[in-house]
Amino acid sequence: MTHADYLANHFSADFGIFRYGMQGQVCRCGDDSNAMLVQEQHFDPRFACLGNVPAARRGHFLVALFFEVLIDQVMYTHFREWYGAFVGRRRPIKLKGNCPTGCGHHIHPSTIFFEARMWASGPTAASAGRPPIEYGAILPEATELAREQVAELCRTRLLRLDPSKVWARCEPHLPSVGP
Numbered sequence: 001m002t003h004a005d006y007l008a009n010h011f012s013a014d015f016g017i018f019r020y021g022m023q024g025q026v027c028r029c030g031d032d033s034n035a036m037l038v039q040e041q042h043f044d045p046r047f048a049c050l051g052n053v054p055a056a057r058r059g060h061f062l063v064a065l066f067f068e069v070l071i072d073q074v075m076y077t078h079f080r081e082w083y084g085a086f087v088g089r090r091r092p093i094k095l096k097g098n099c100p101t102g103c104g105h106h107i108h109p110s111t112i113f114f115e116a117r118m119w120a121s122g123p124t125a126a127s128a129g130r131p132p133i134e135y136g137a138i139l140p141e142a143t144e145l146a147r148e149q150v151a152e153l154c155r156t157r158l159l160r161l162d163p164s165k166v167w168a169r170c171e172p173h174l175p176s177v178g179p
C-alpha cells in the first residue's frame, strides 16, 4: 500500500479506531471541544488505541498522525492569521501531555515515534514481544505528500500565503530517515 492510498482510504477510519481505544479516558481539564485530542498516555499498551489499529497499517497511521499534528502546530504557531481558514470546519488533531499538568502543553509530534518504539519494545511486560512498528520506509513518500498538501492548501484556502514559507517551518522538525 502506498501512503497516498493510506491517506485516501484508511487514515480517518484508523484514527476512529485509535480514539475508540481511549474508552473516554481523555483530558477534560481544558477547553479542547473543538479539537480531537490525543495524549502521550494513549500510546501506552494499557490503552487499546495503537493495538487496535491493524498491524499492517500501524506505520502508516503513525506517519499520517505525525504530519497532521506537525502542520497544525506550524500553522497555529507561525501563521495564526491563516489558522481559521486552515482548520475550516474540521476538528483538528492536537497532541498534548498527560493530565494533570502535561495536558496544558502541546508536545512535539516526534513524540509519536518515540512512544511507538516504547509500545513495541519498552521495558514493561506488556510491550515485550511486540513486533516493532516499521515506519522509516514510509517517510520519504509521506514527506513529499505533506509538502504537496501544504502547496495545495495555500493554493486553495490560504490565499497569499507562500507554501515555501510554511514548508520551511516544517522542515526542521521532520524525522530523519535512515541510520
Ligand SMILES: [Zn+2]
Residues within 6 Å of the ligand: 027, 028, 029, 030, 098, 099, 100, 103, 104
Ligand atoms: Zn487534563
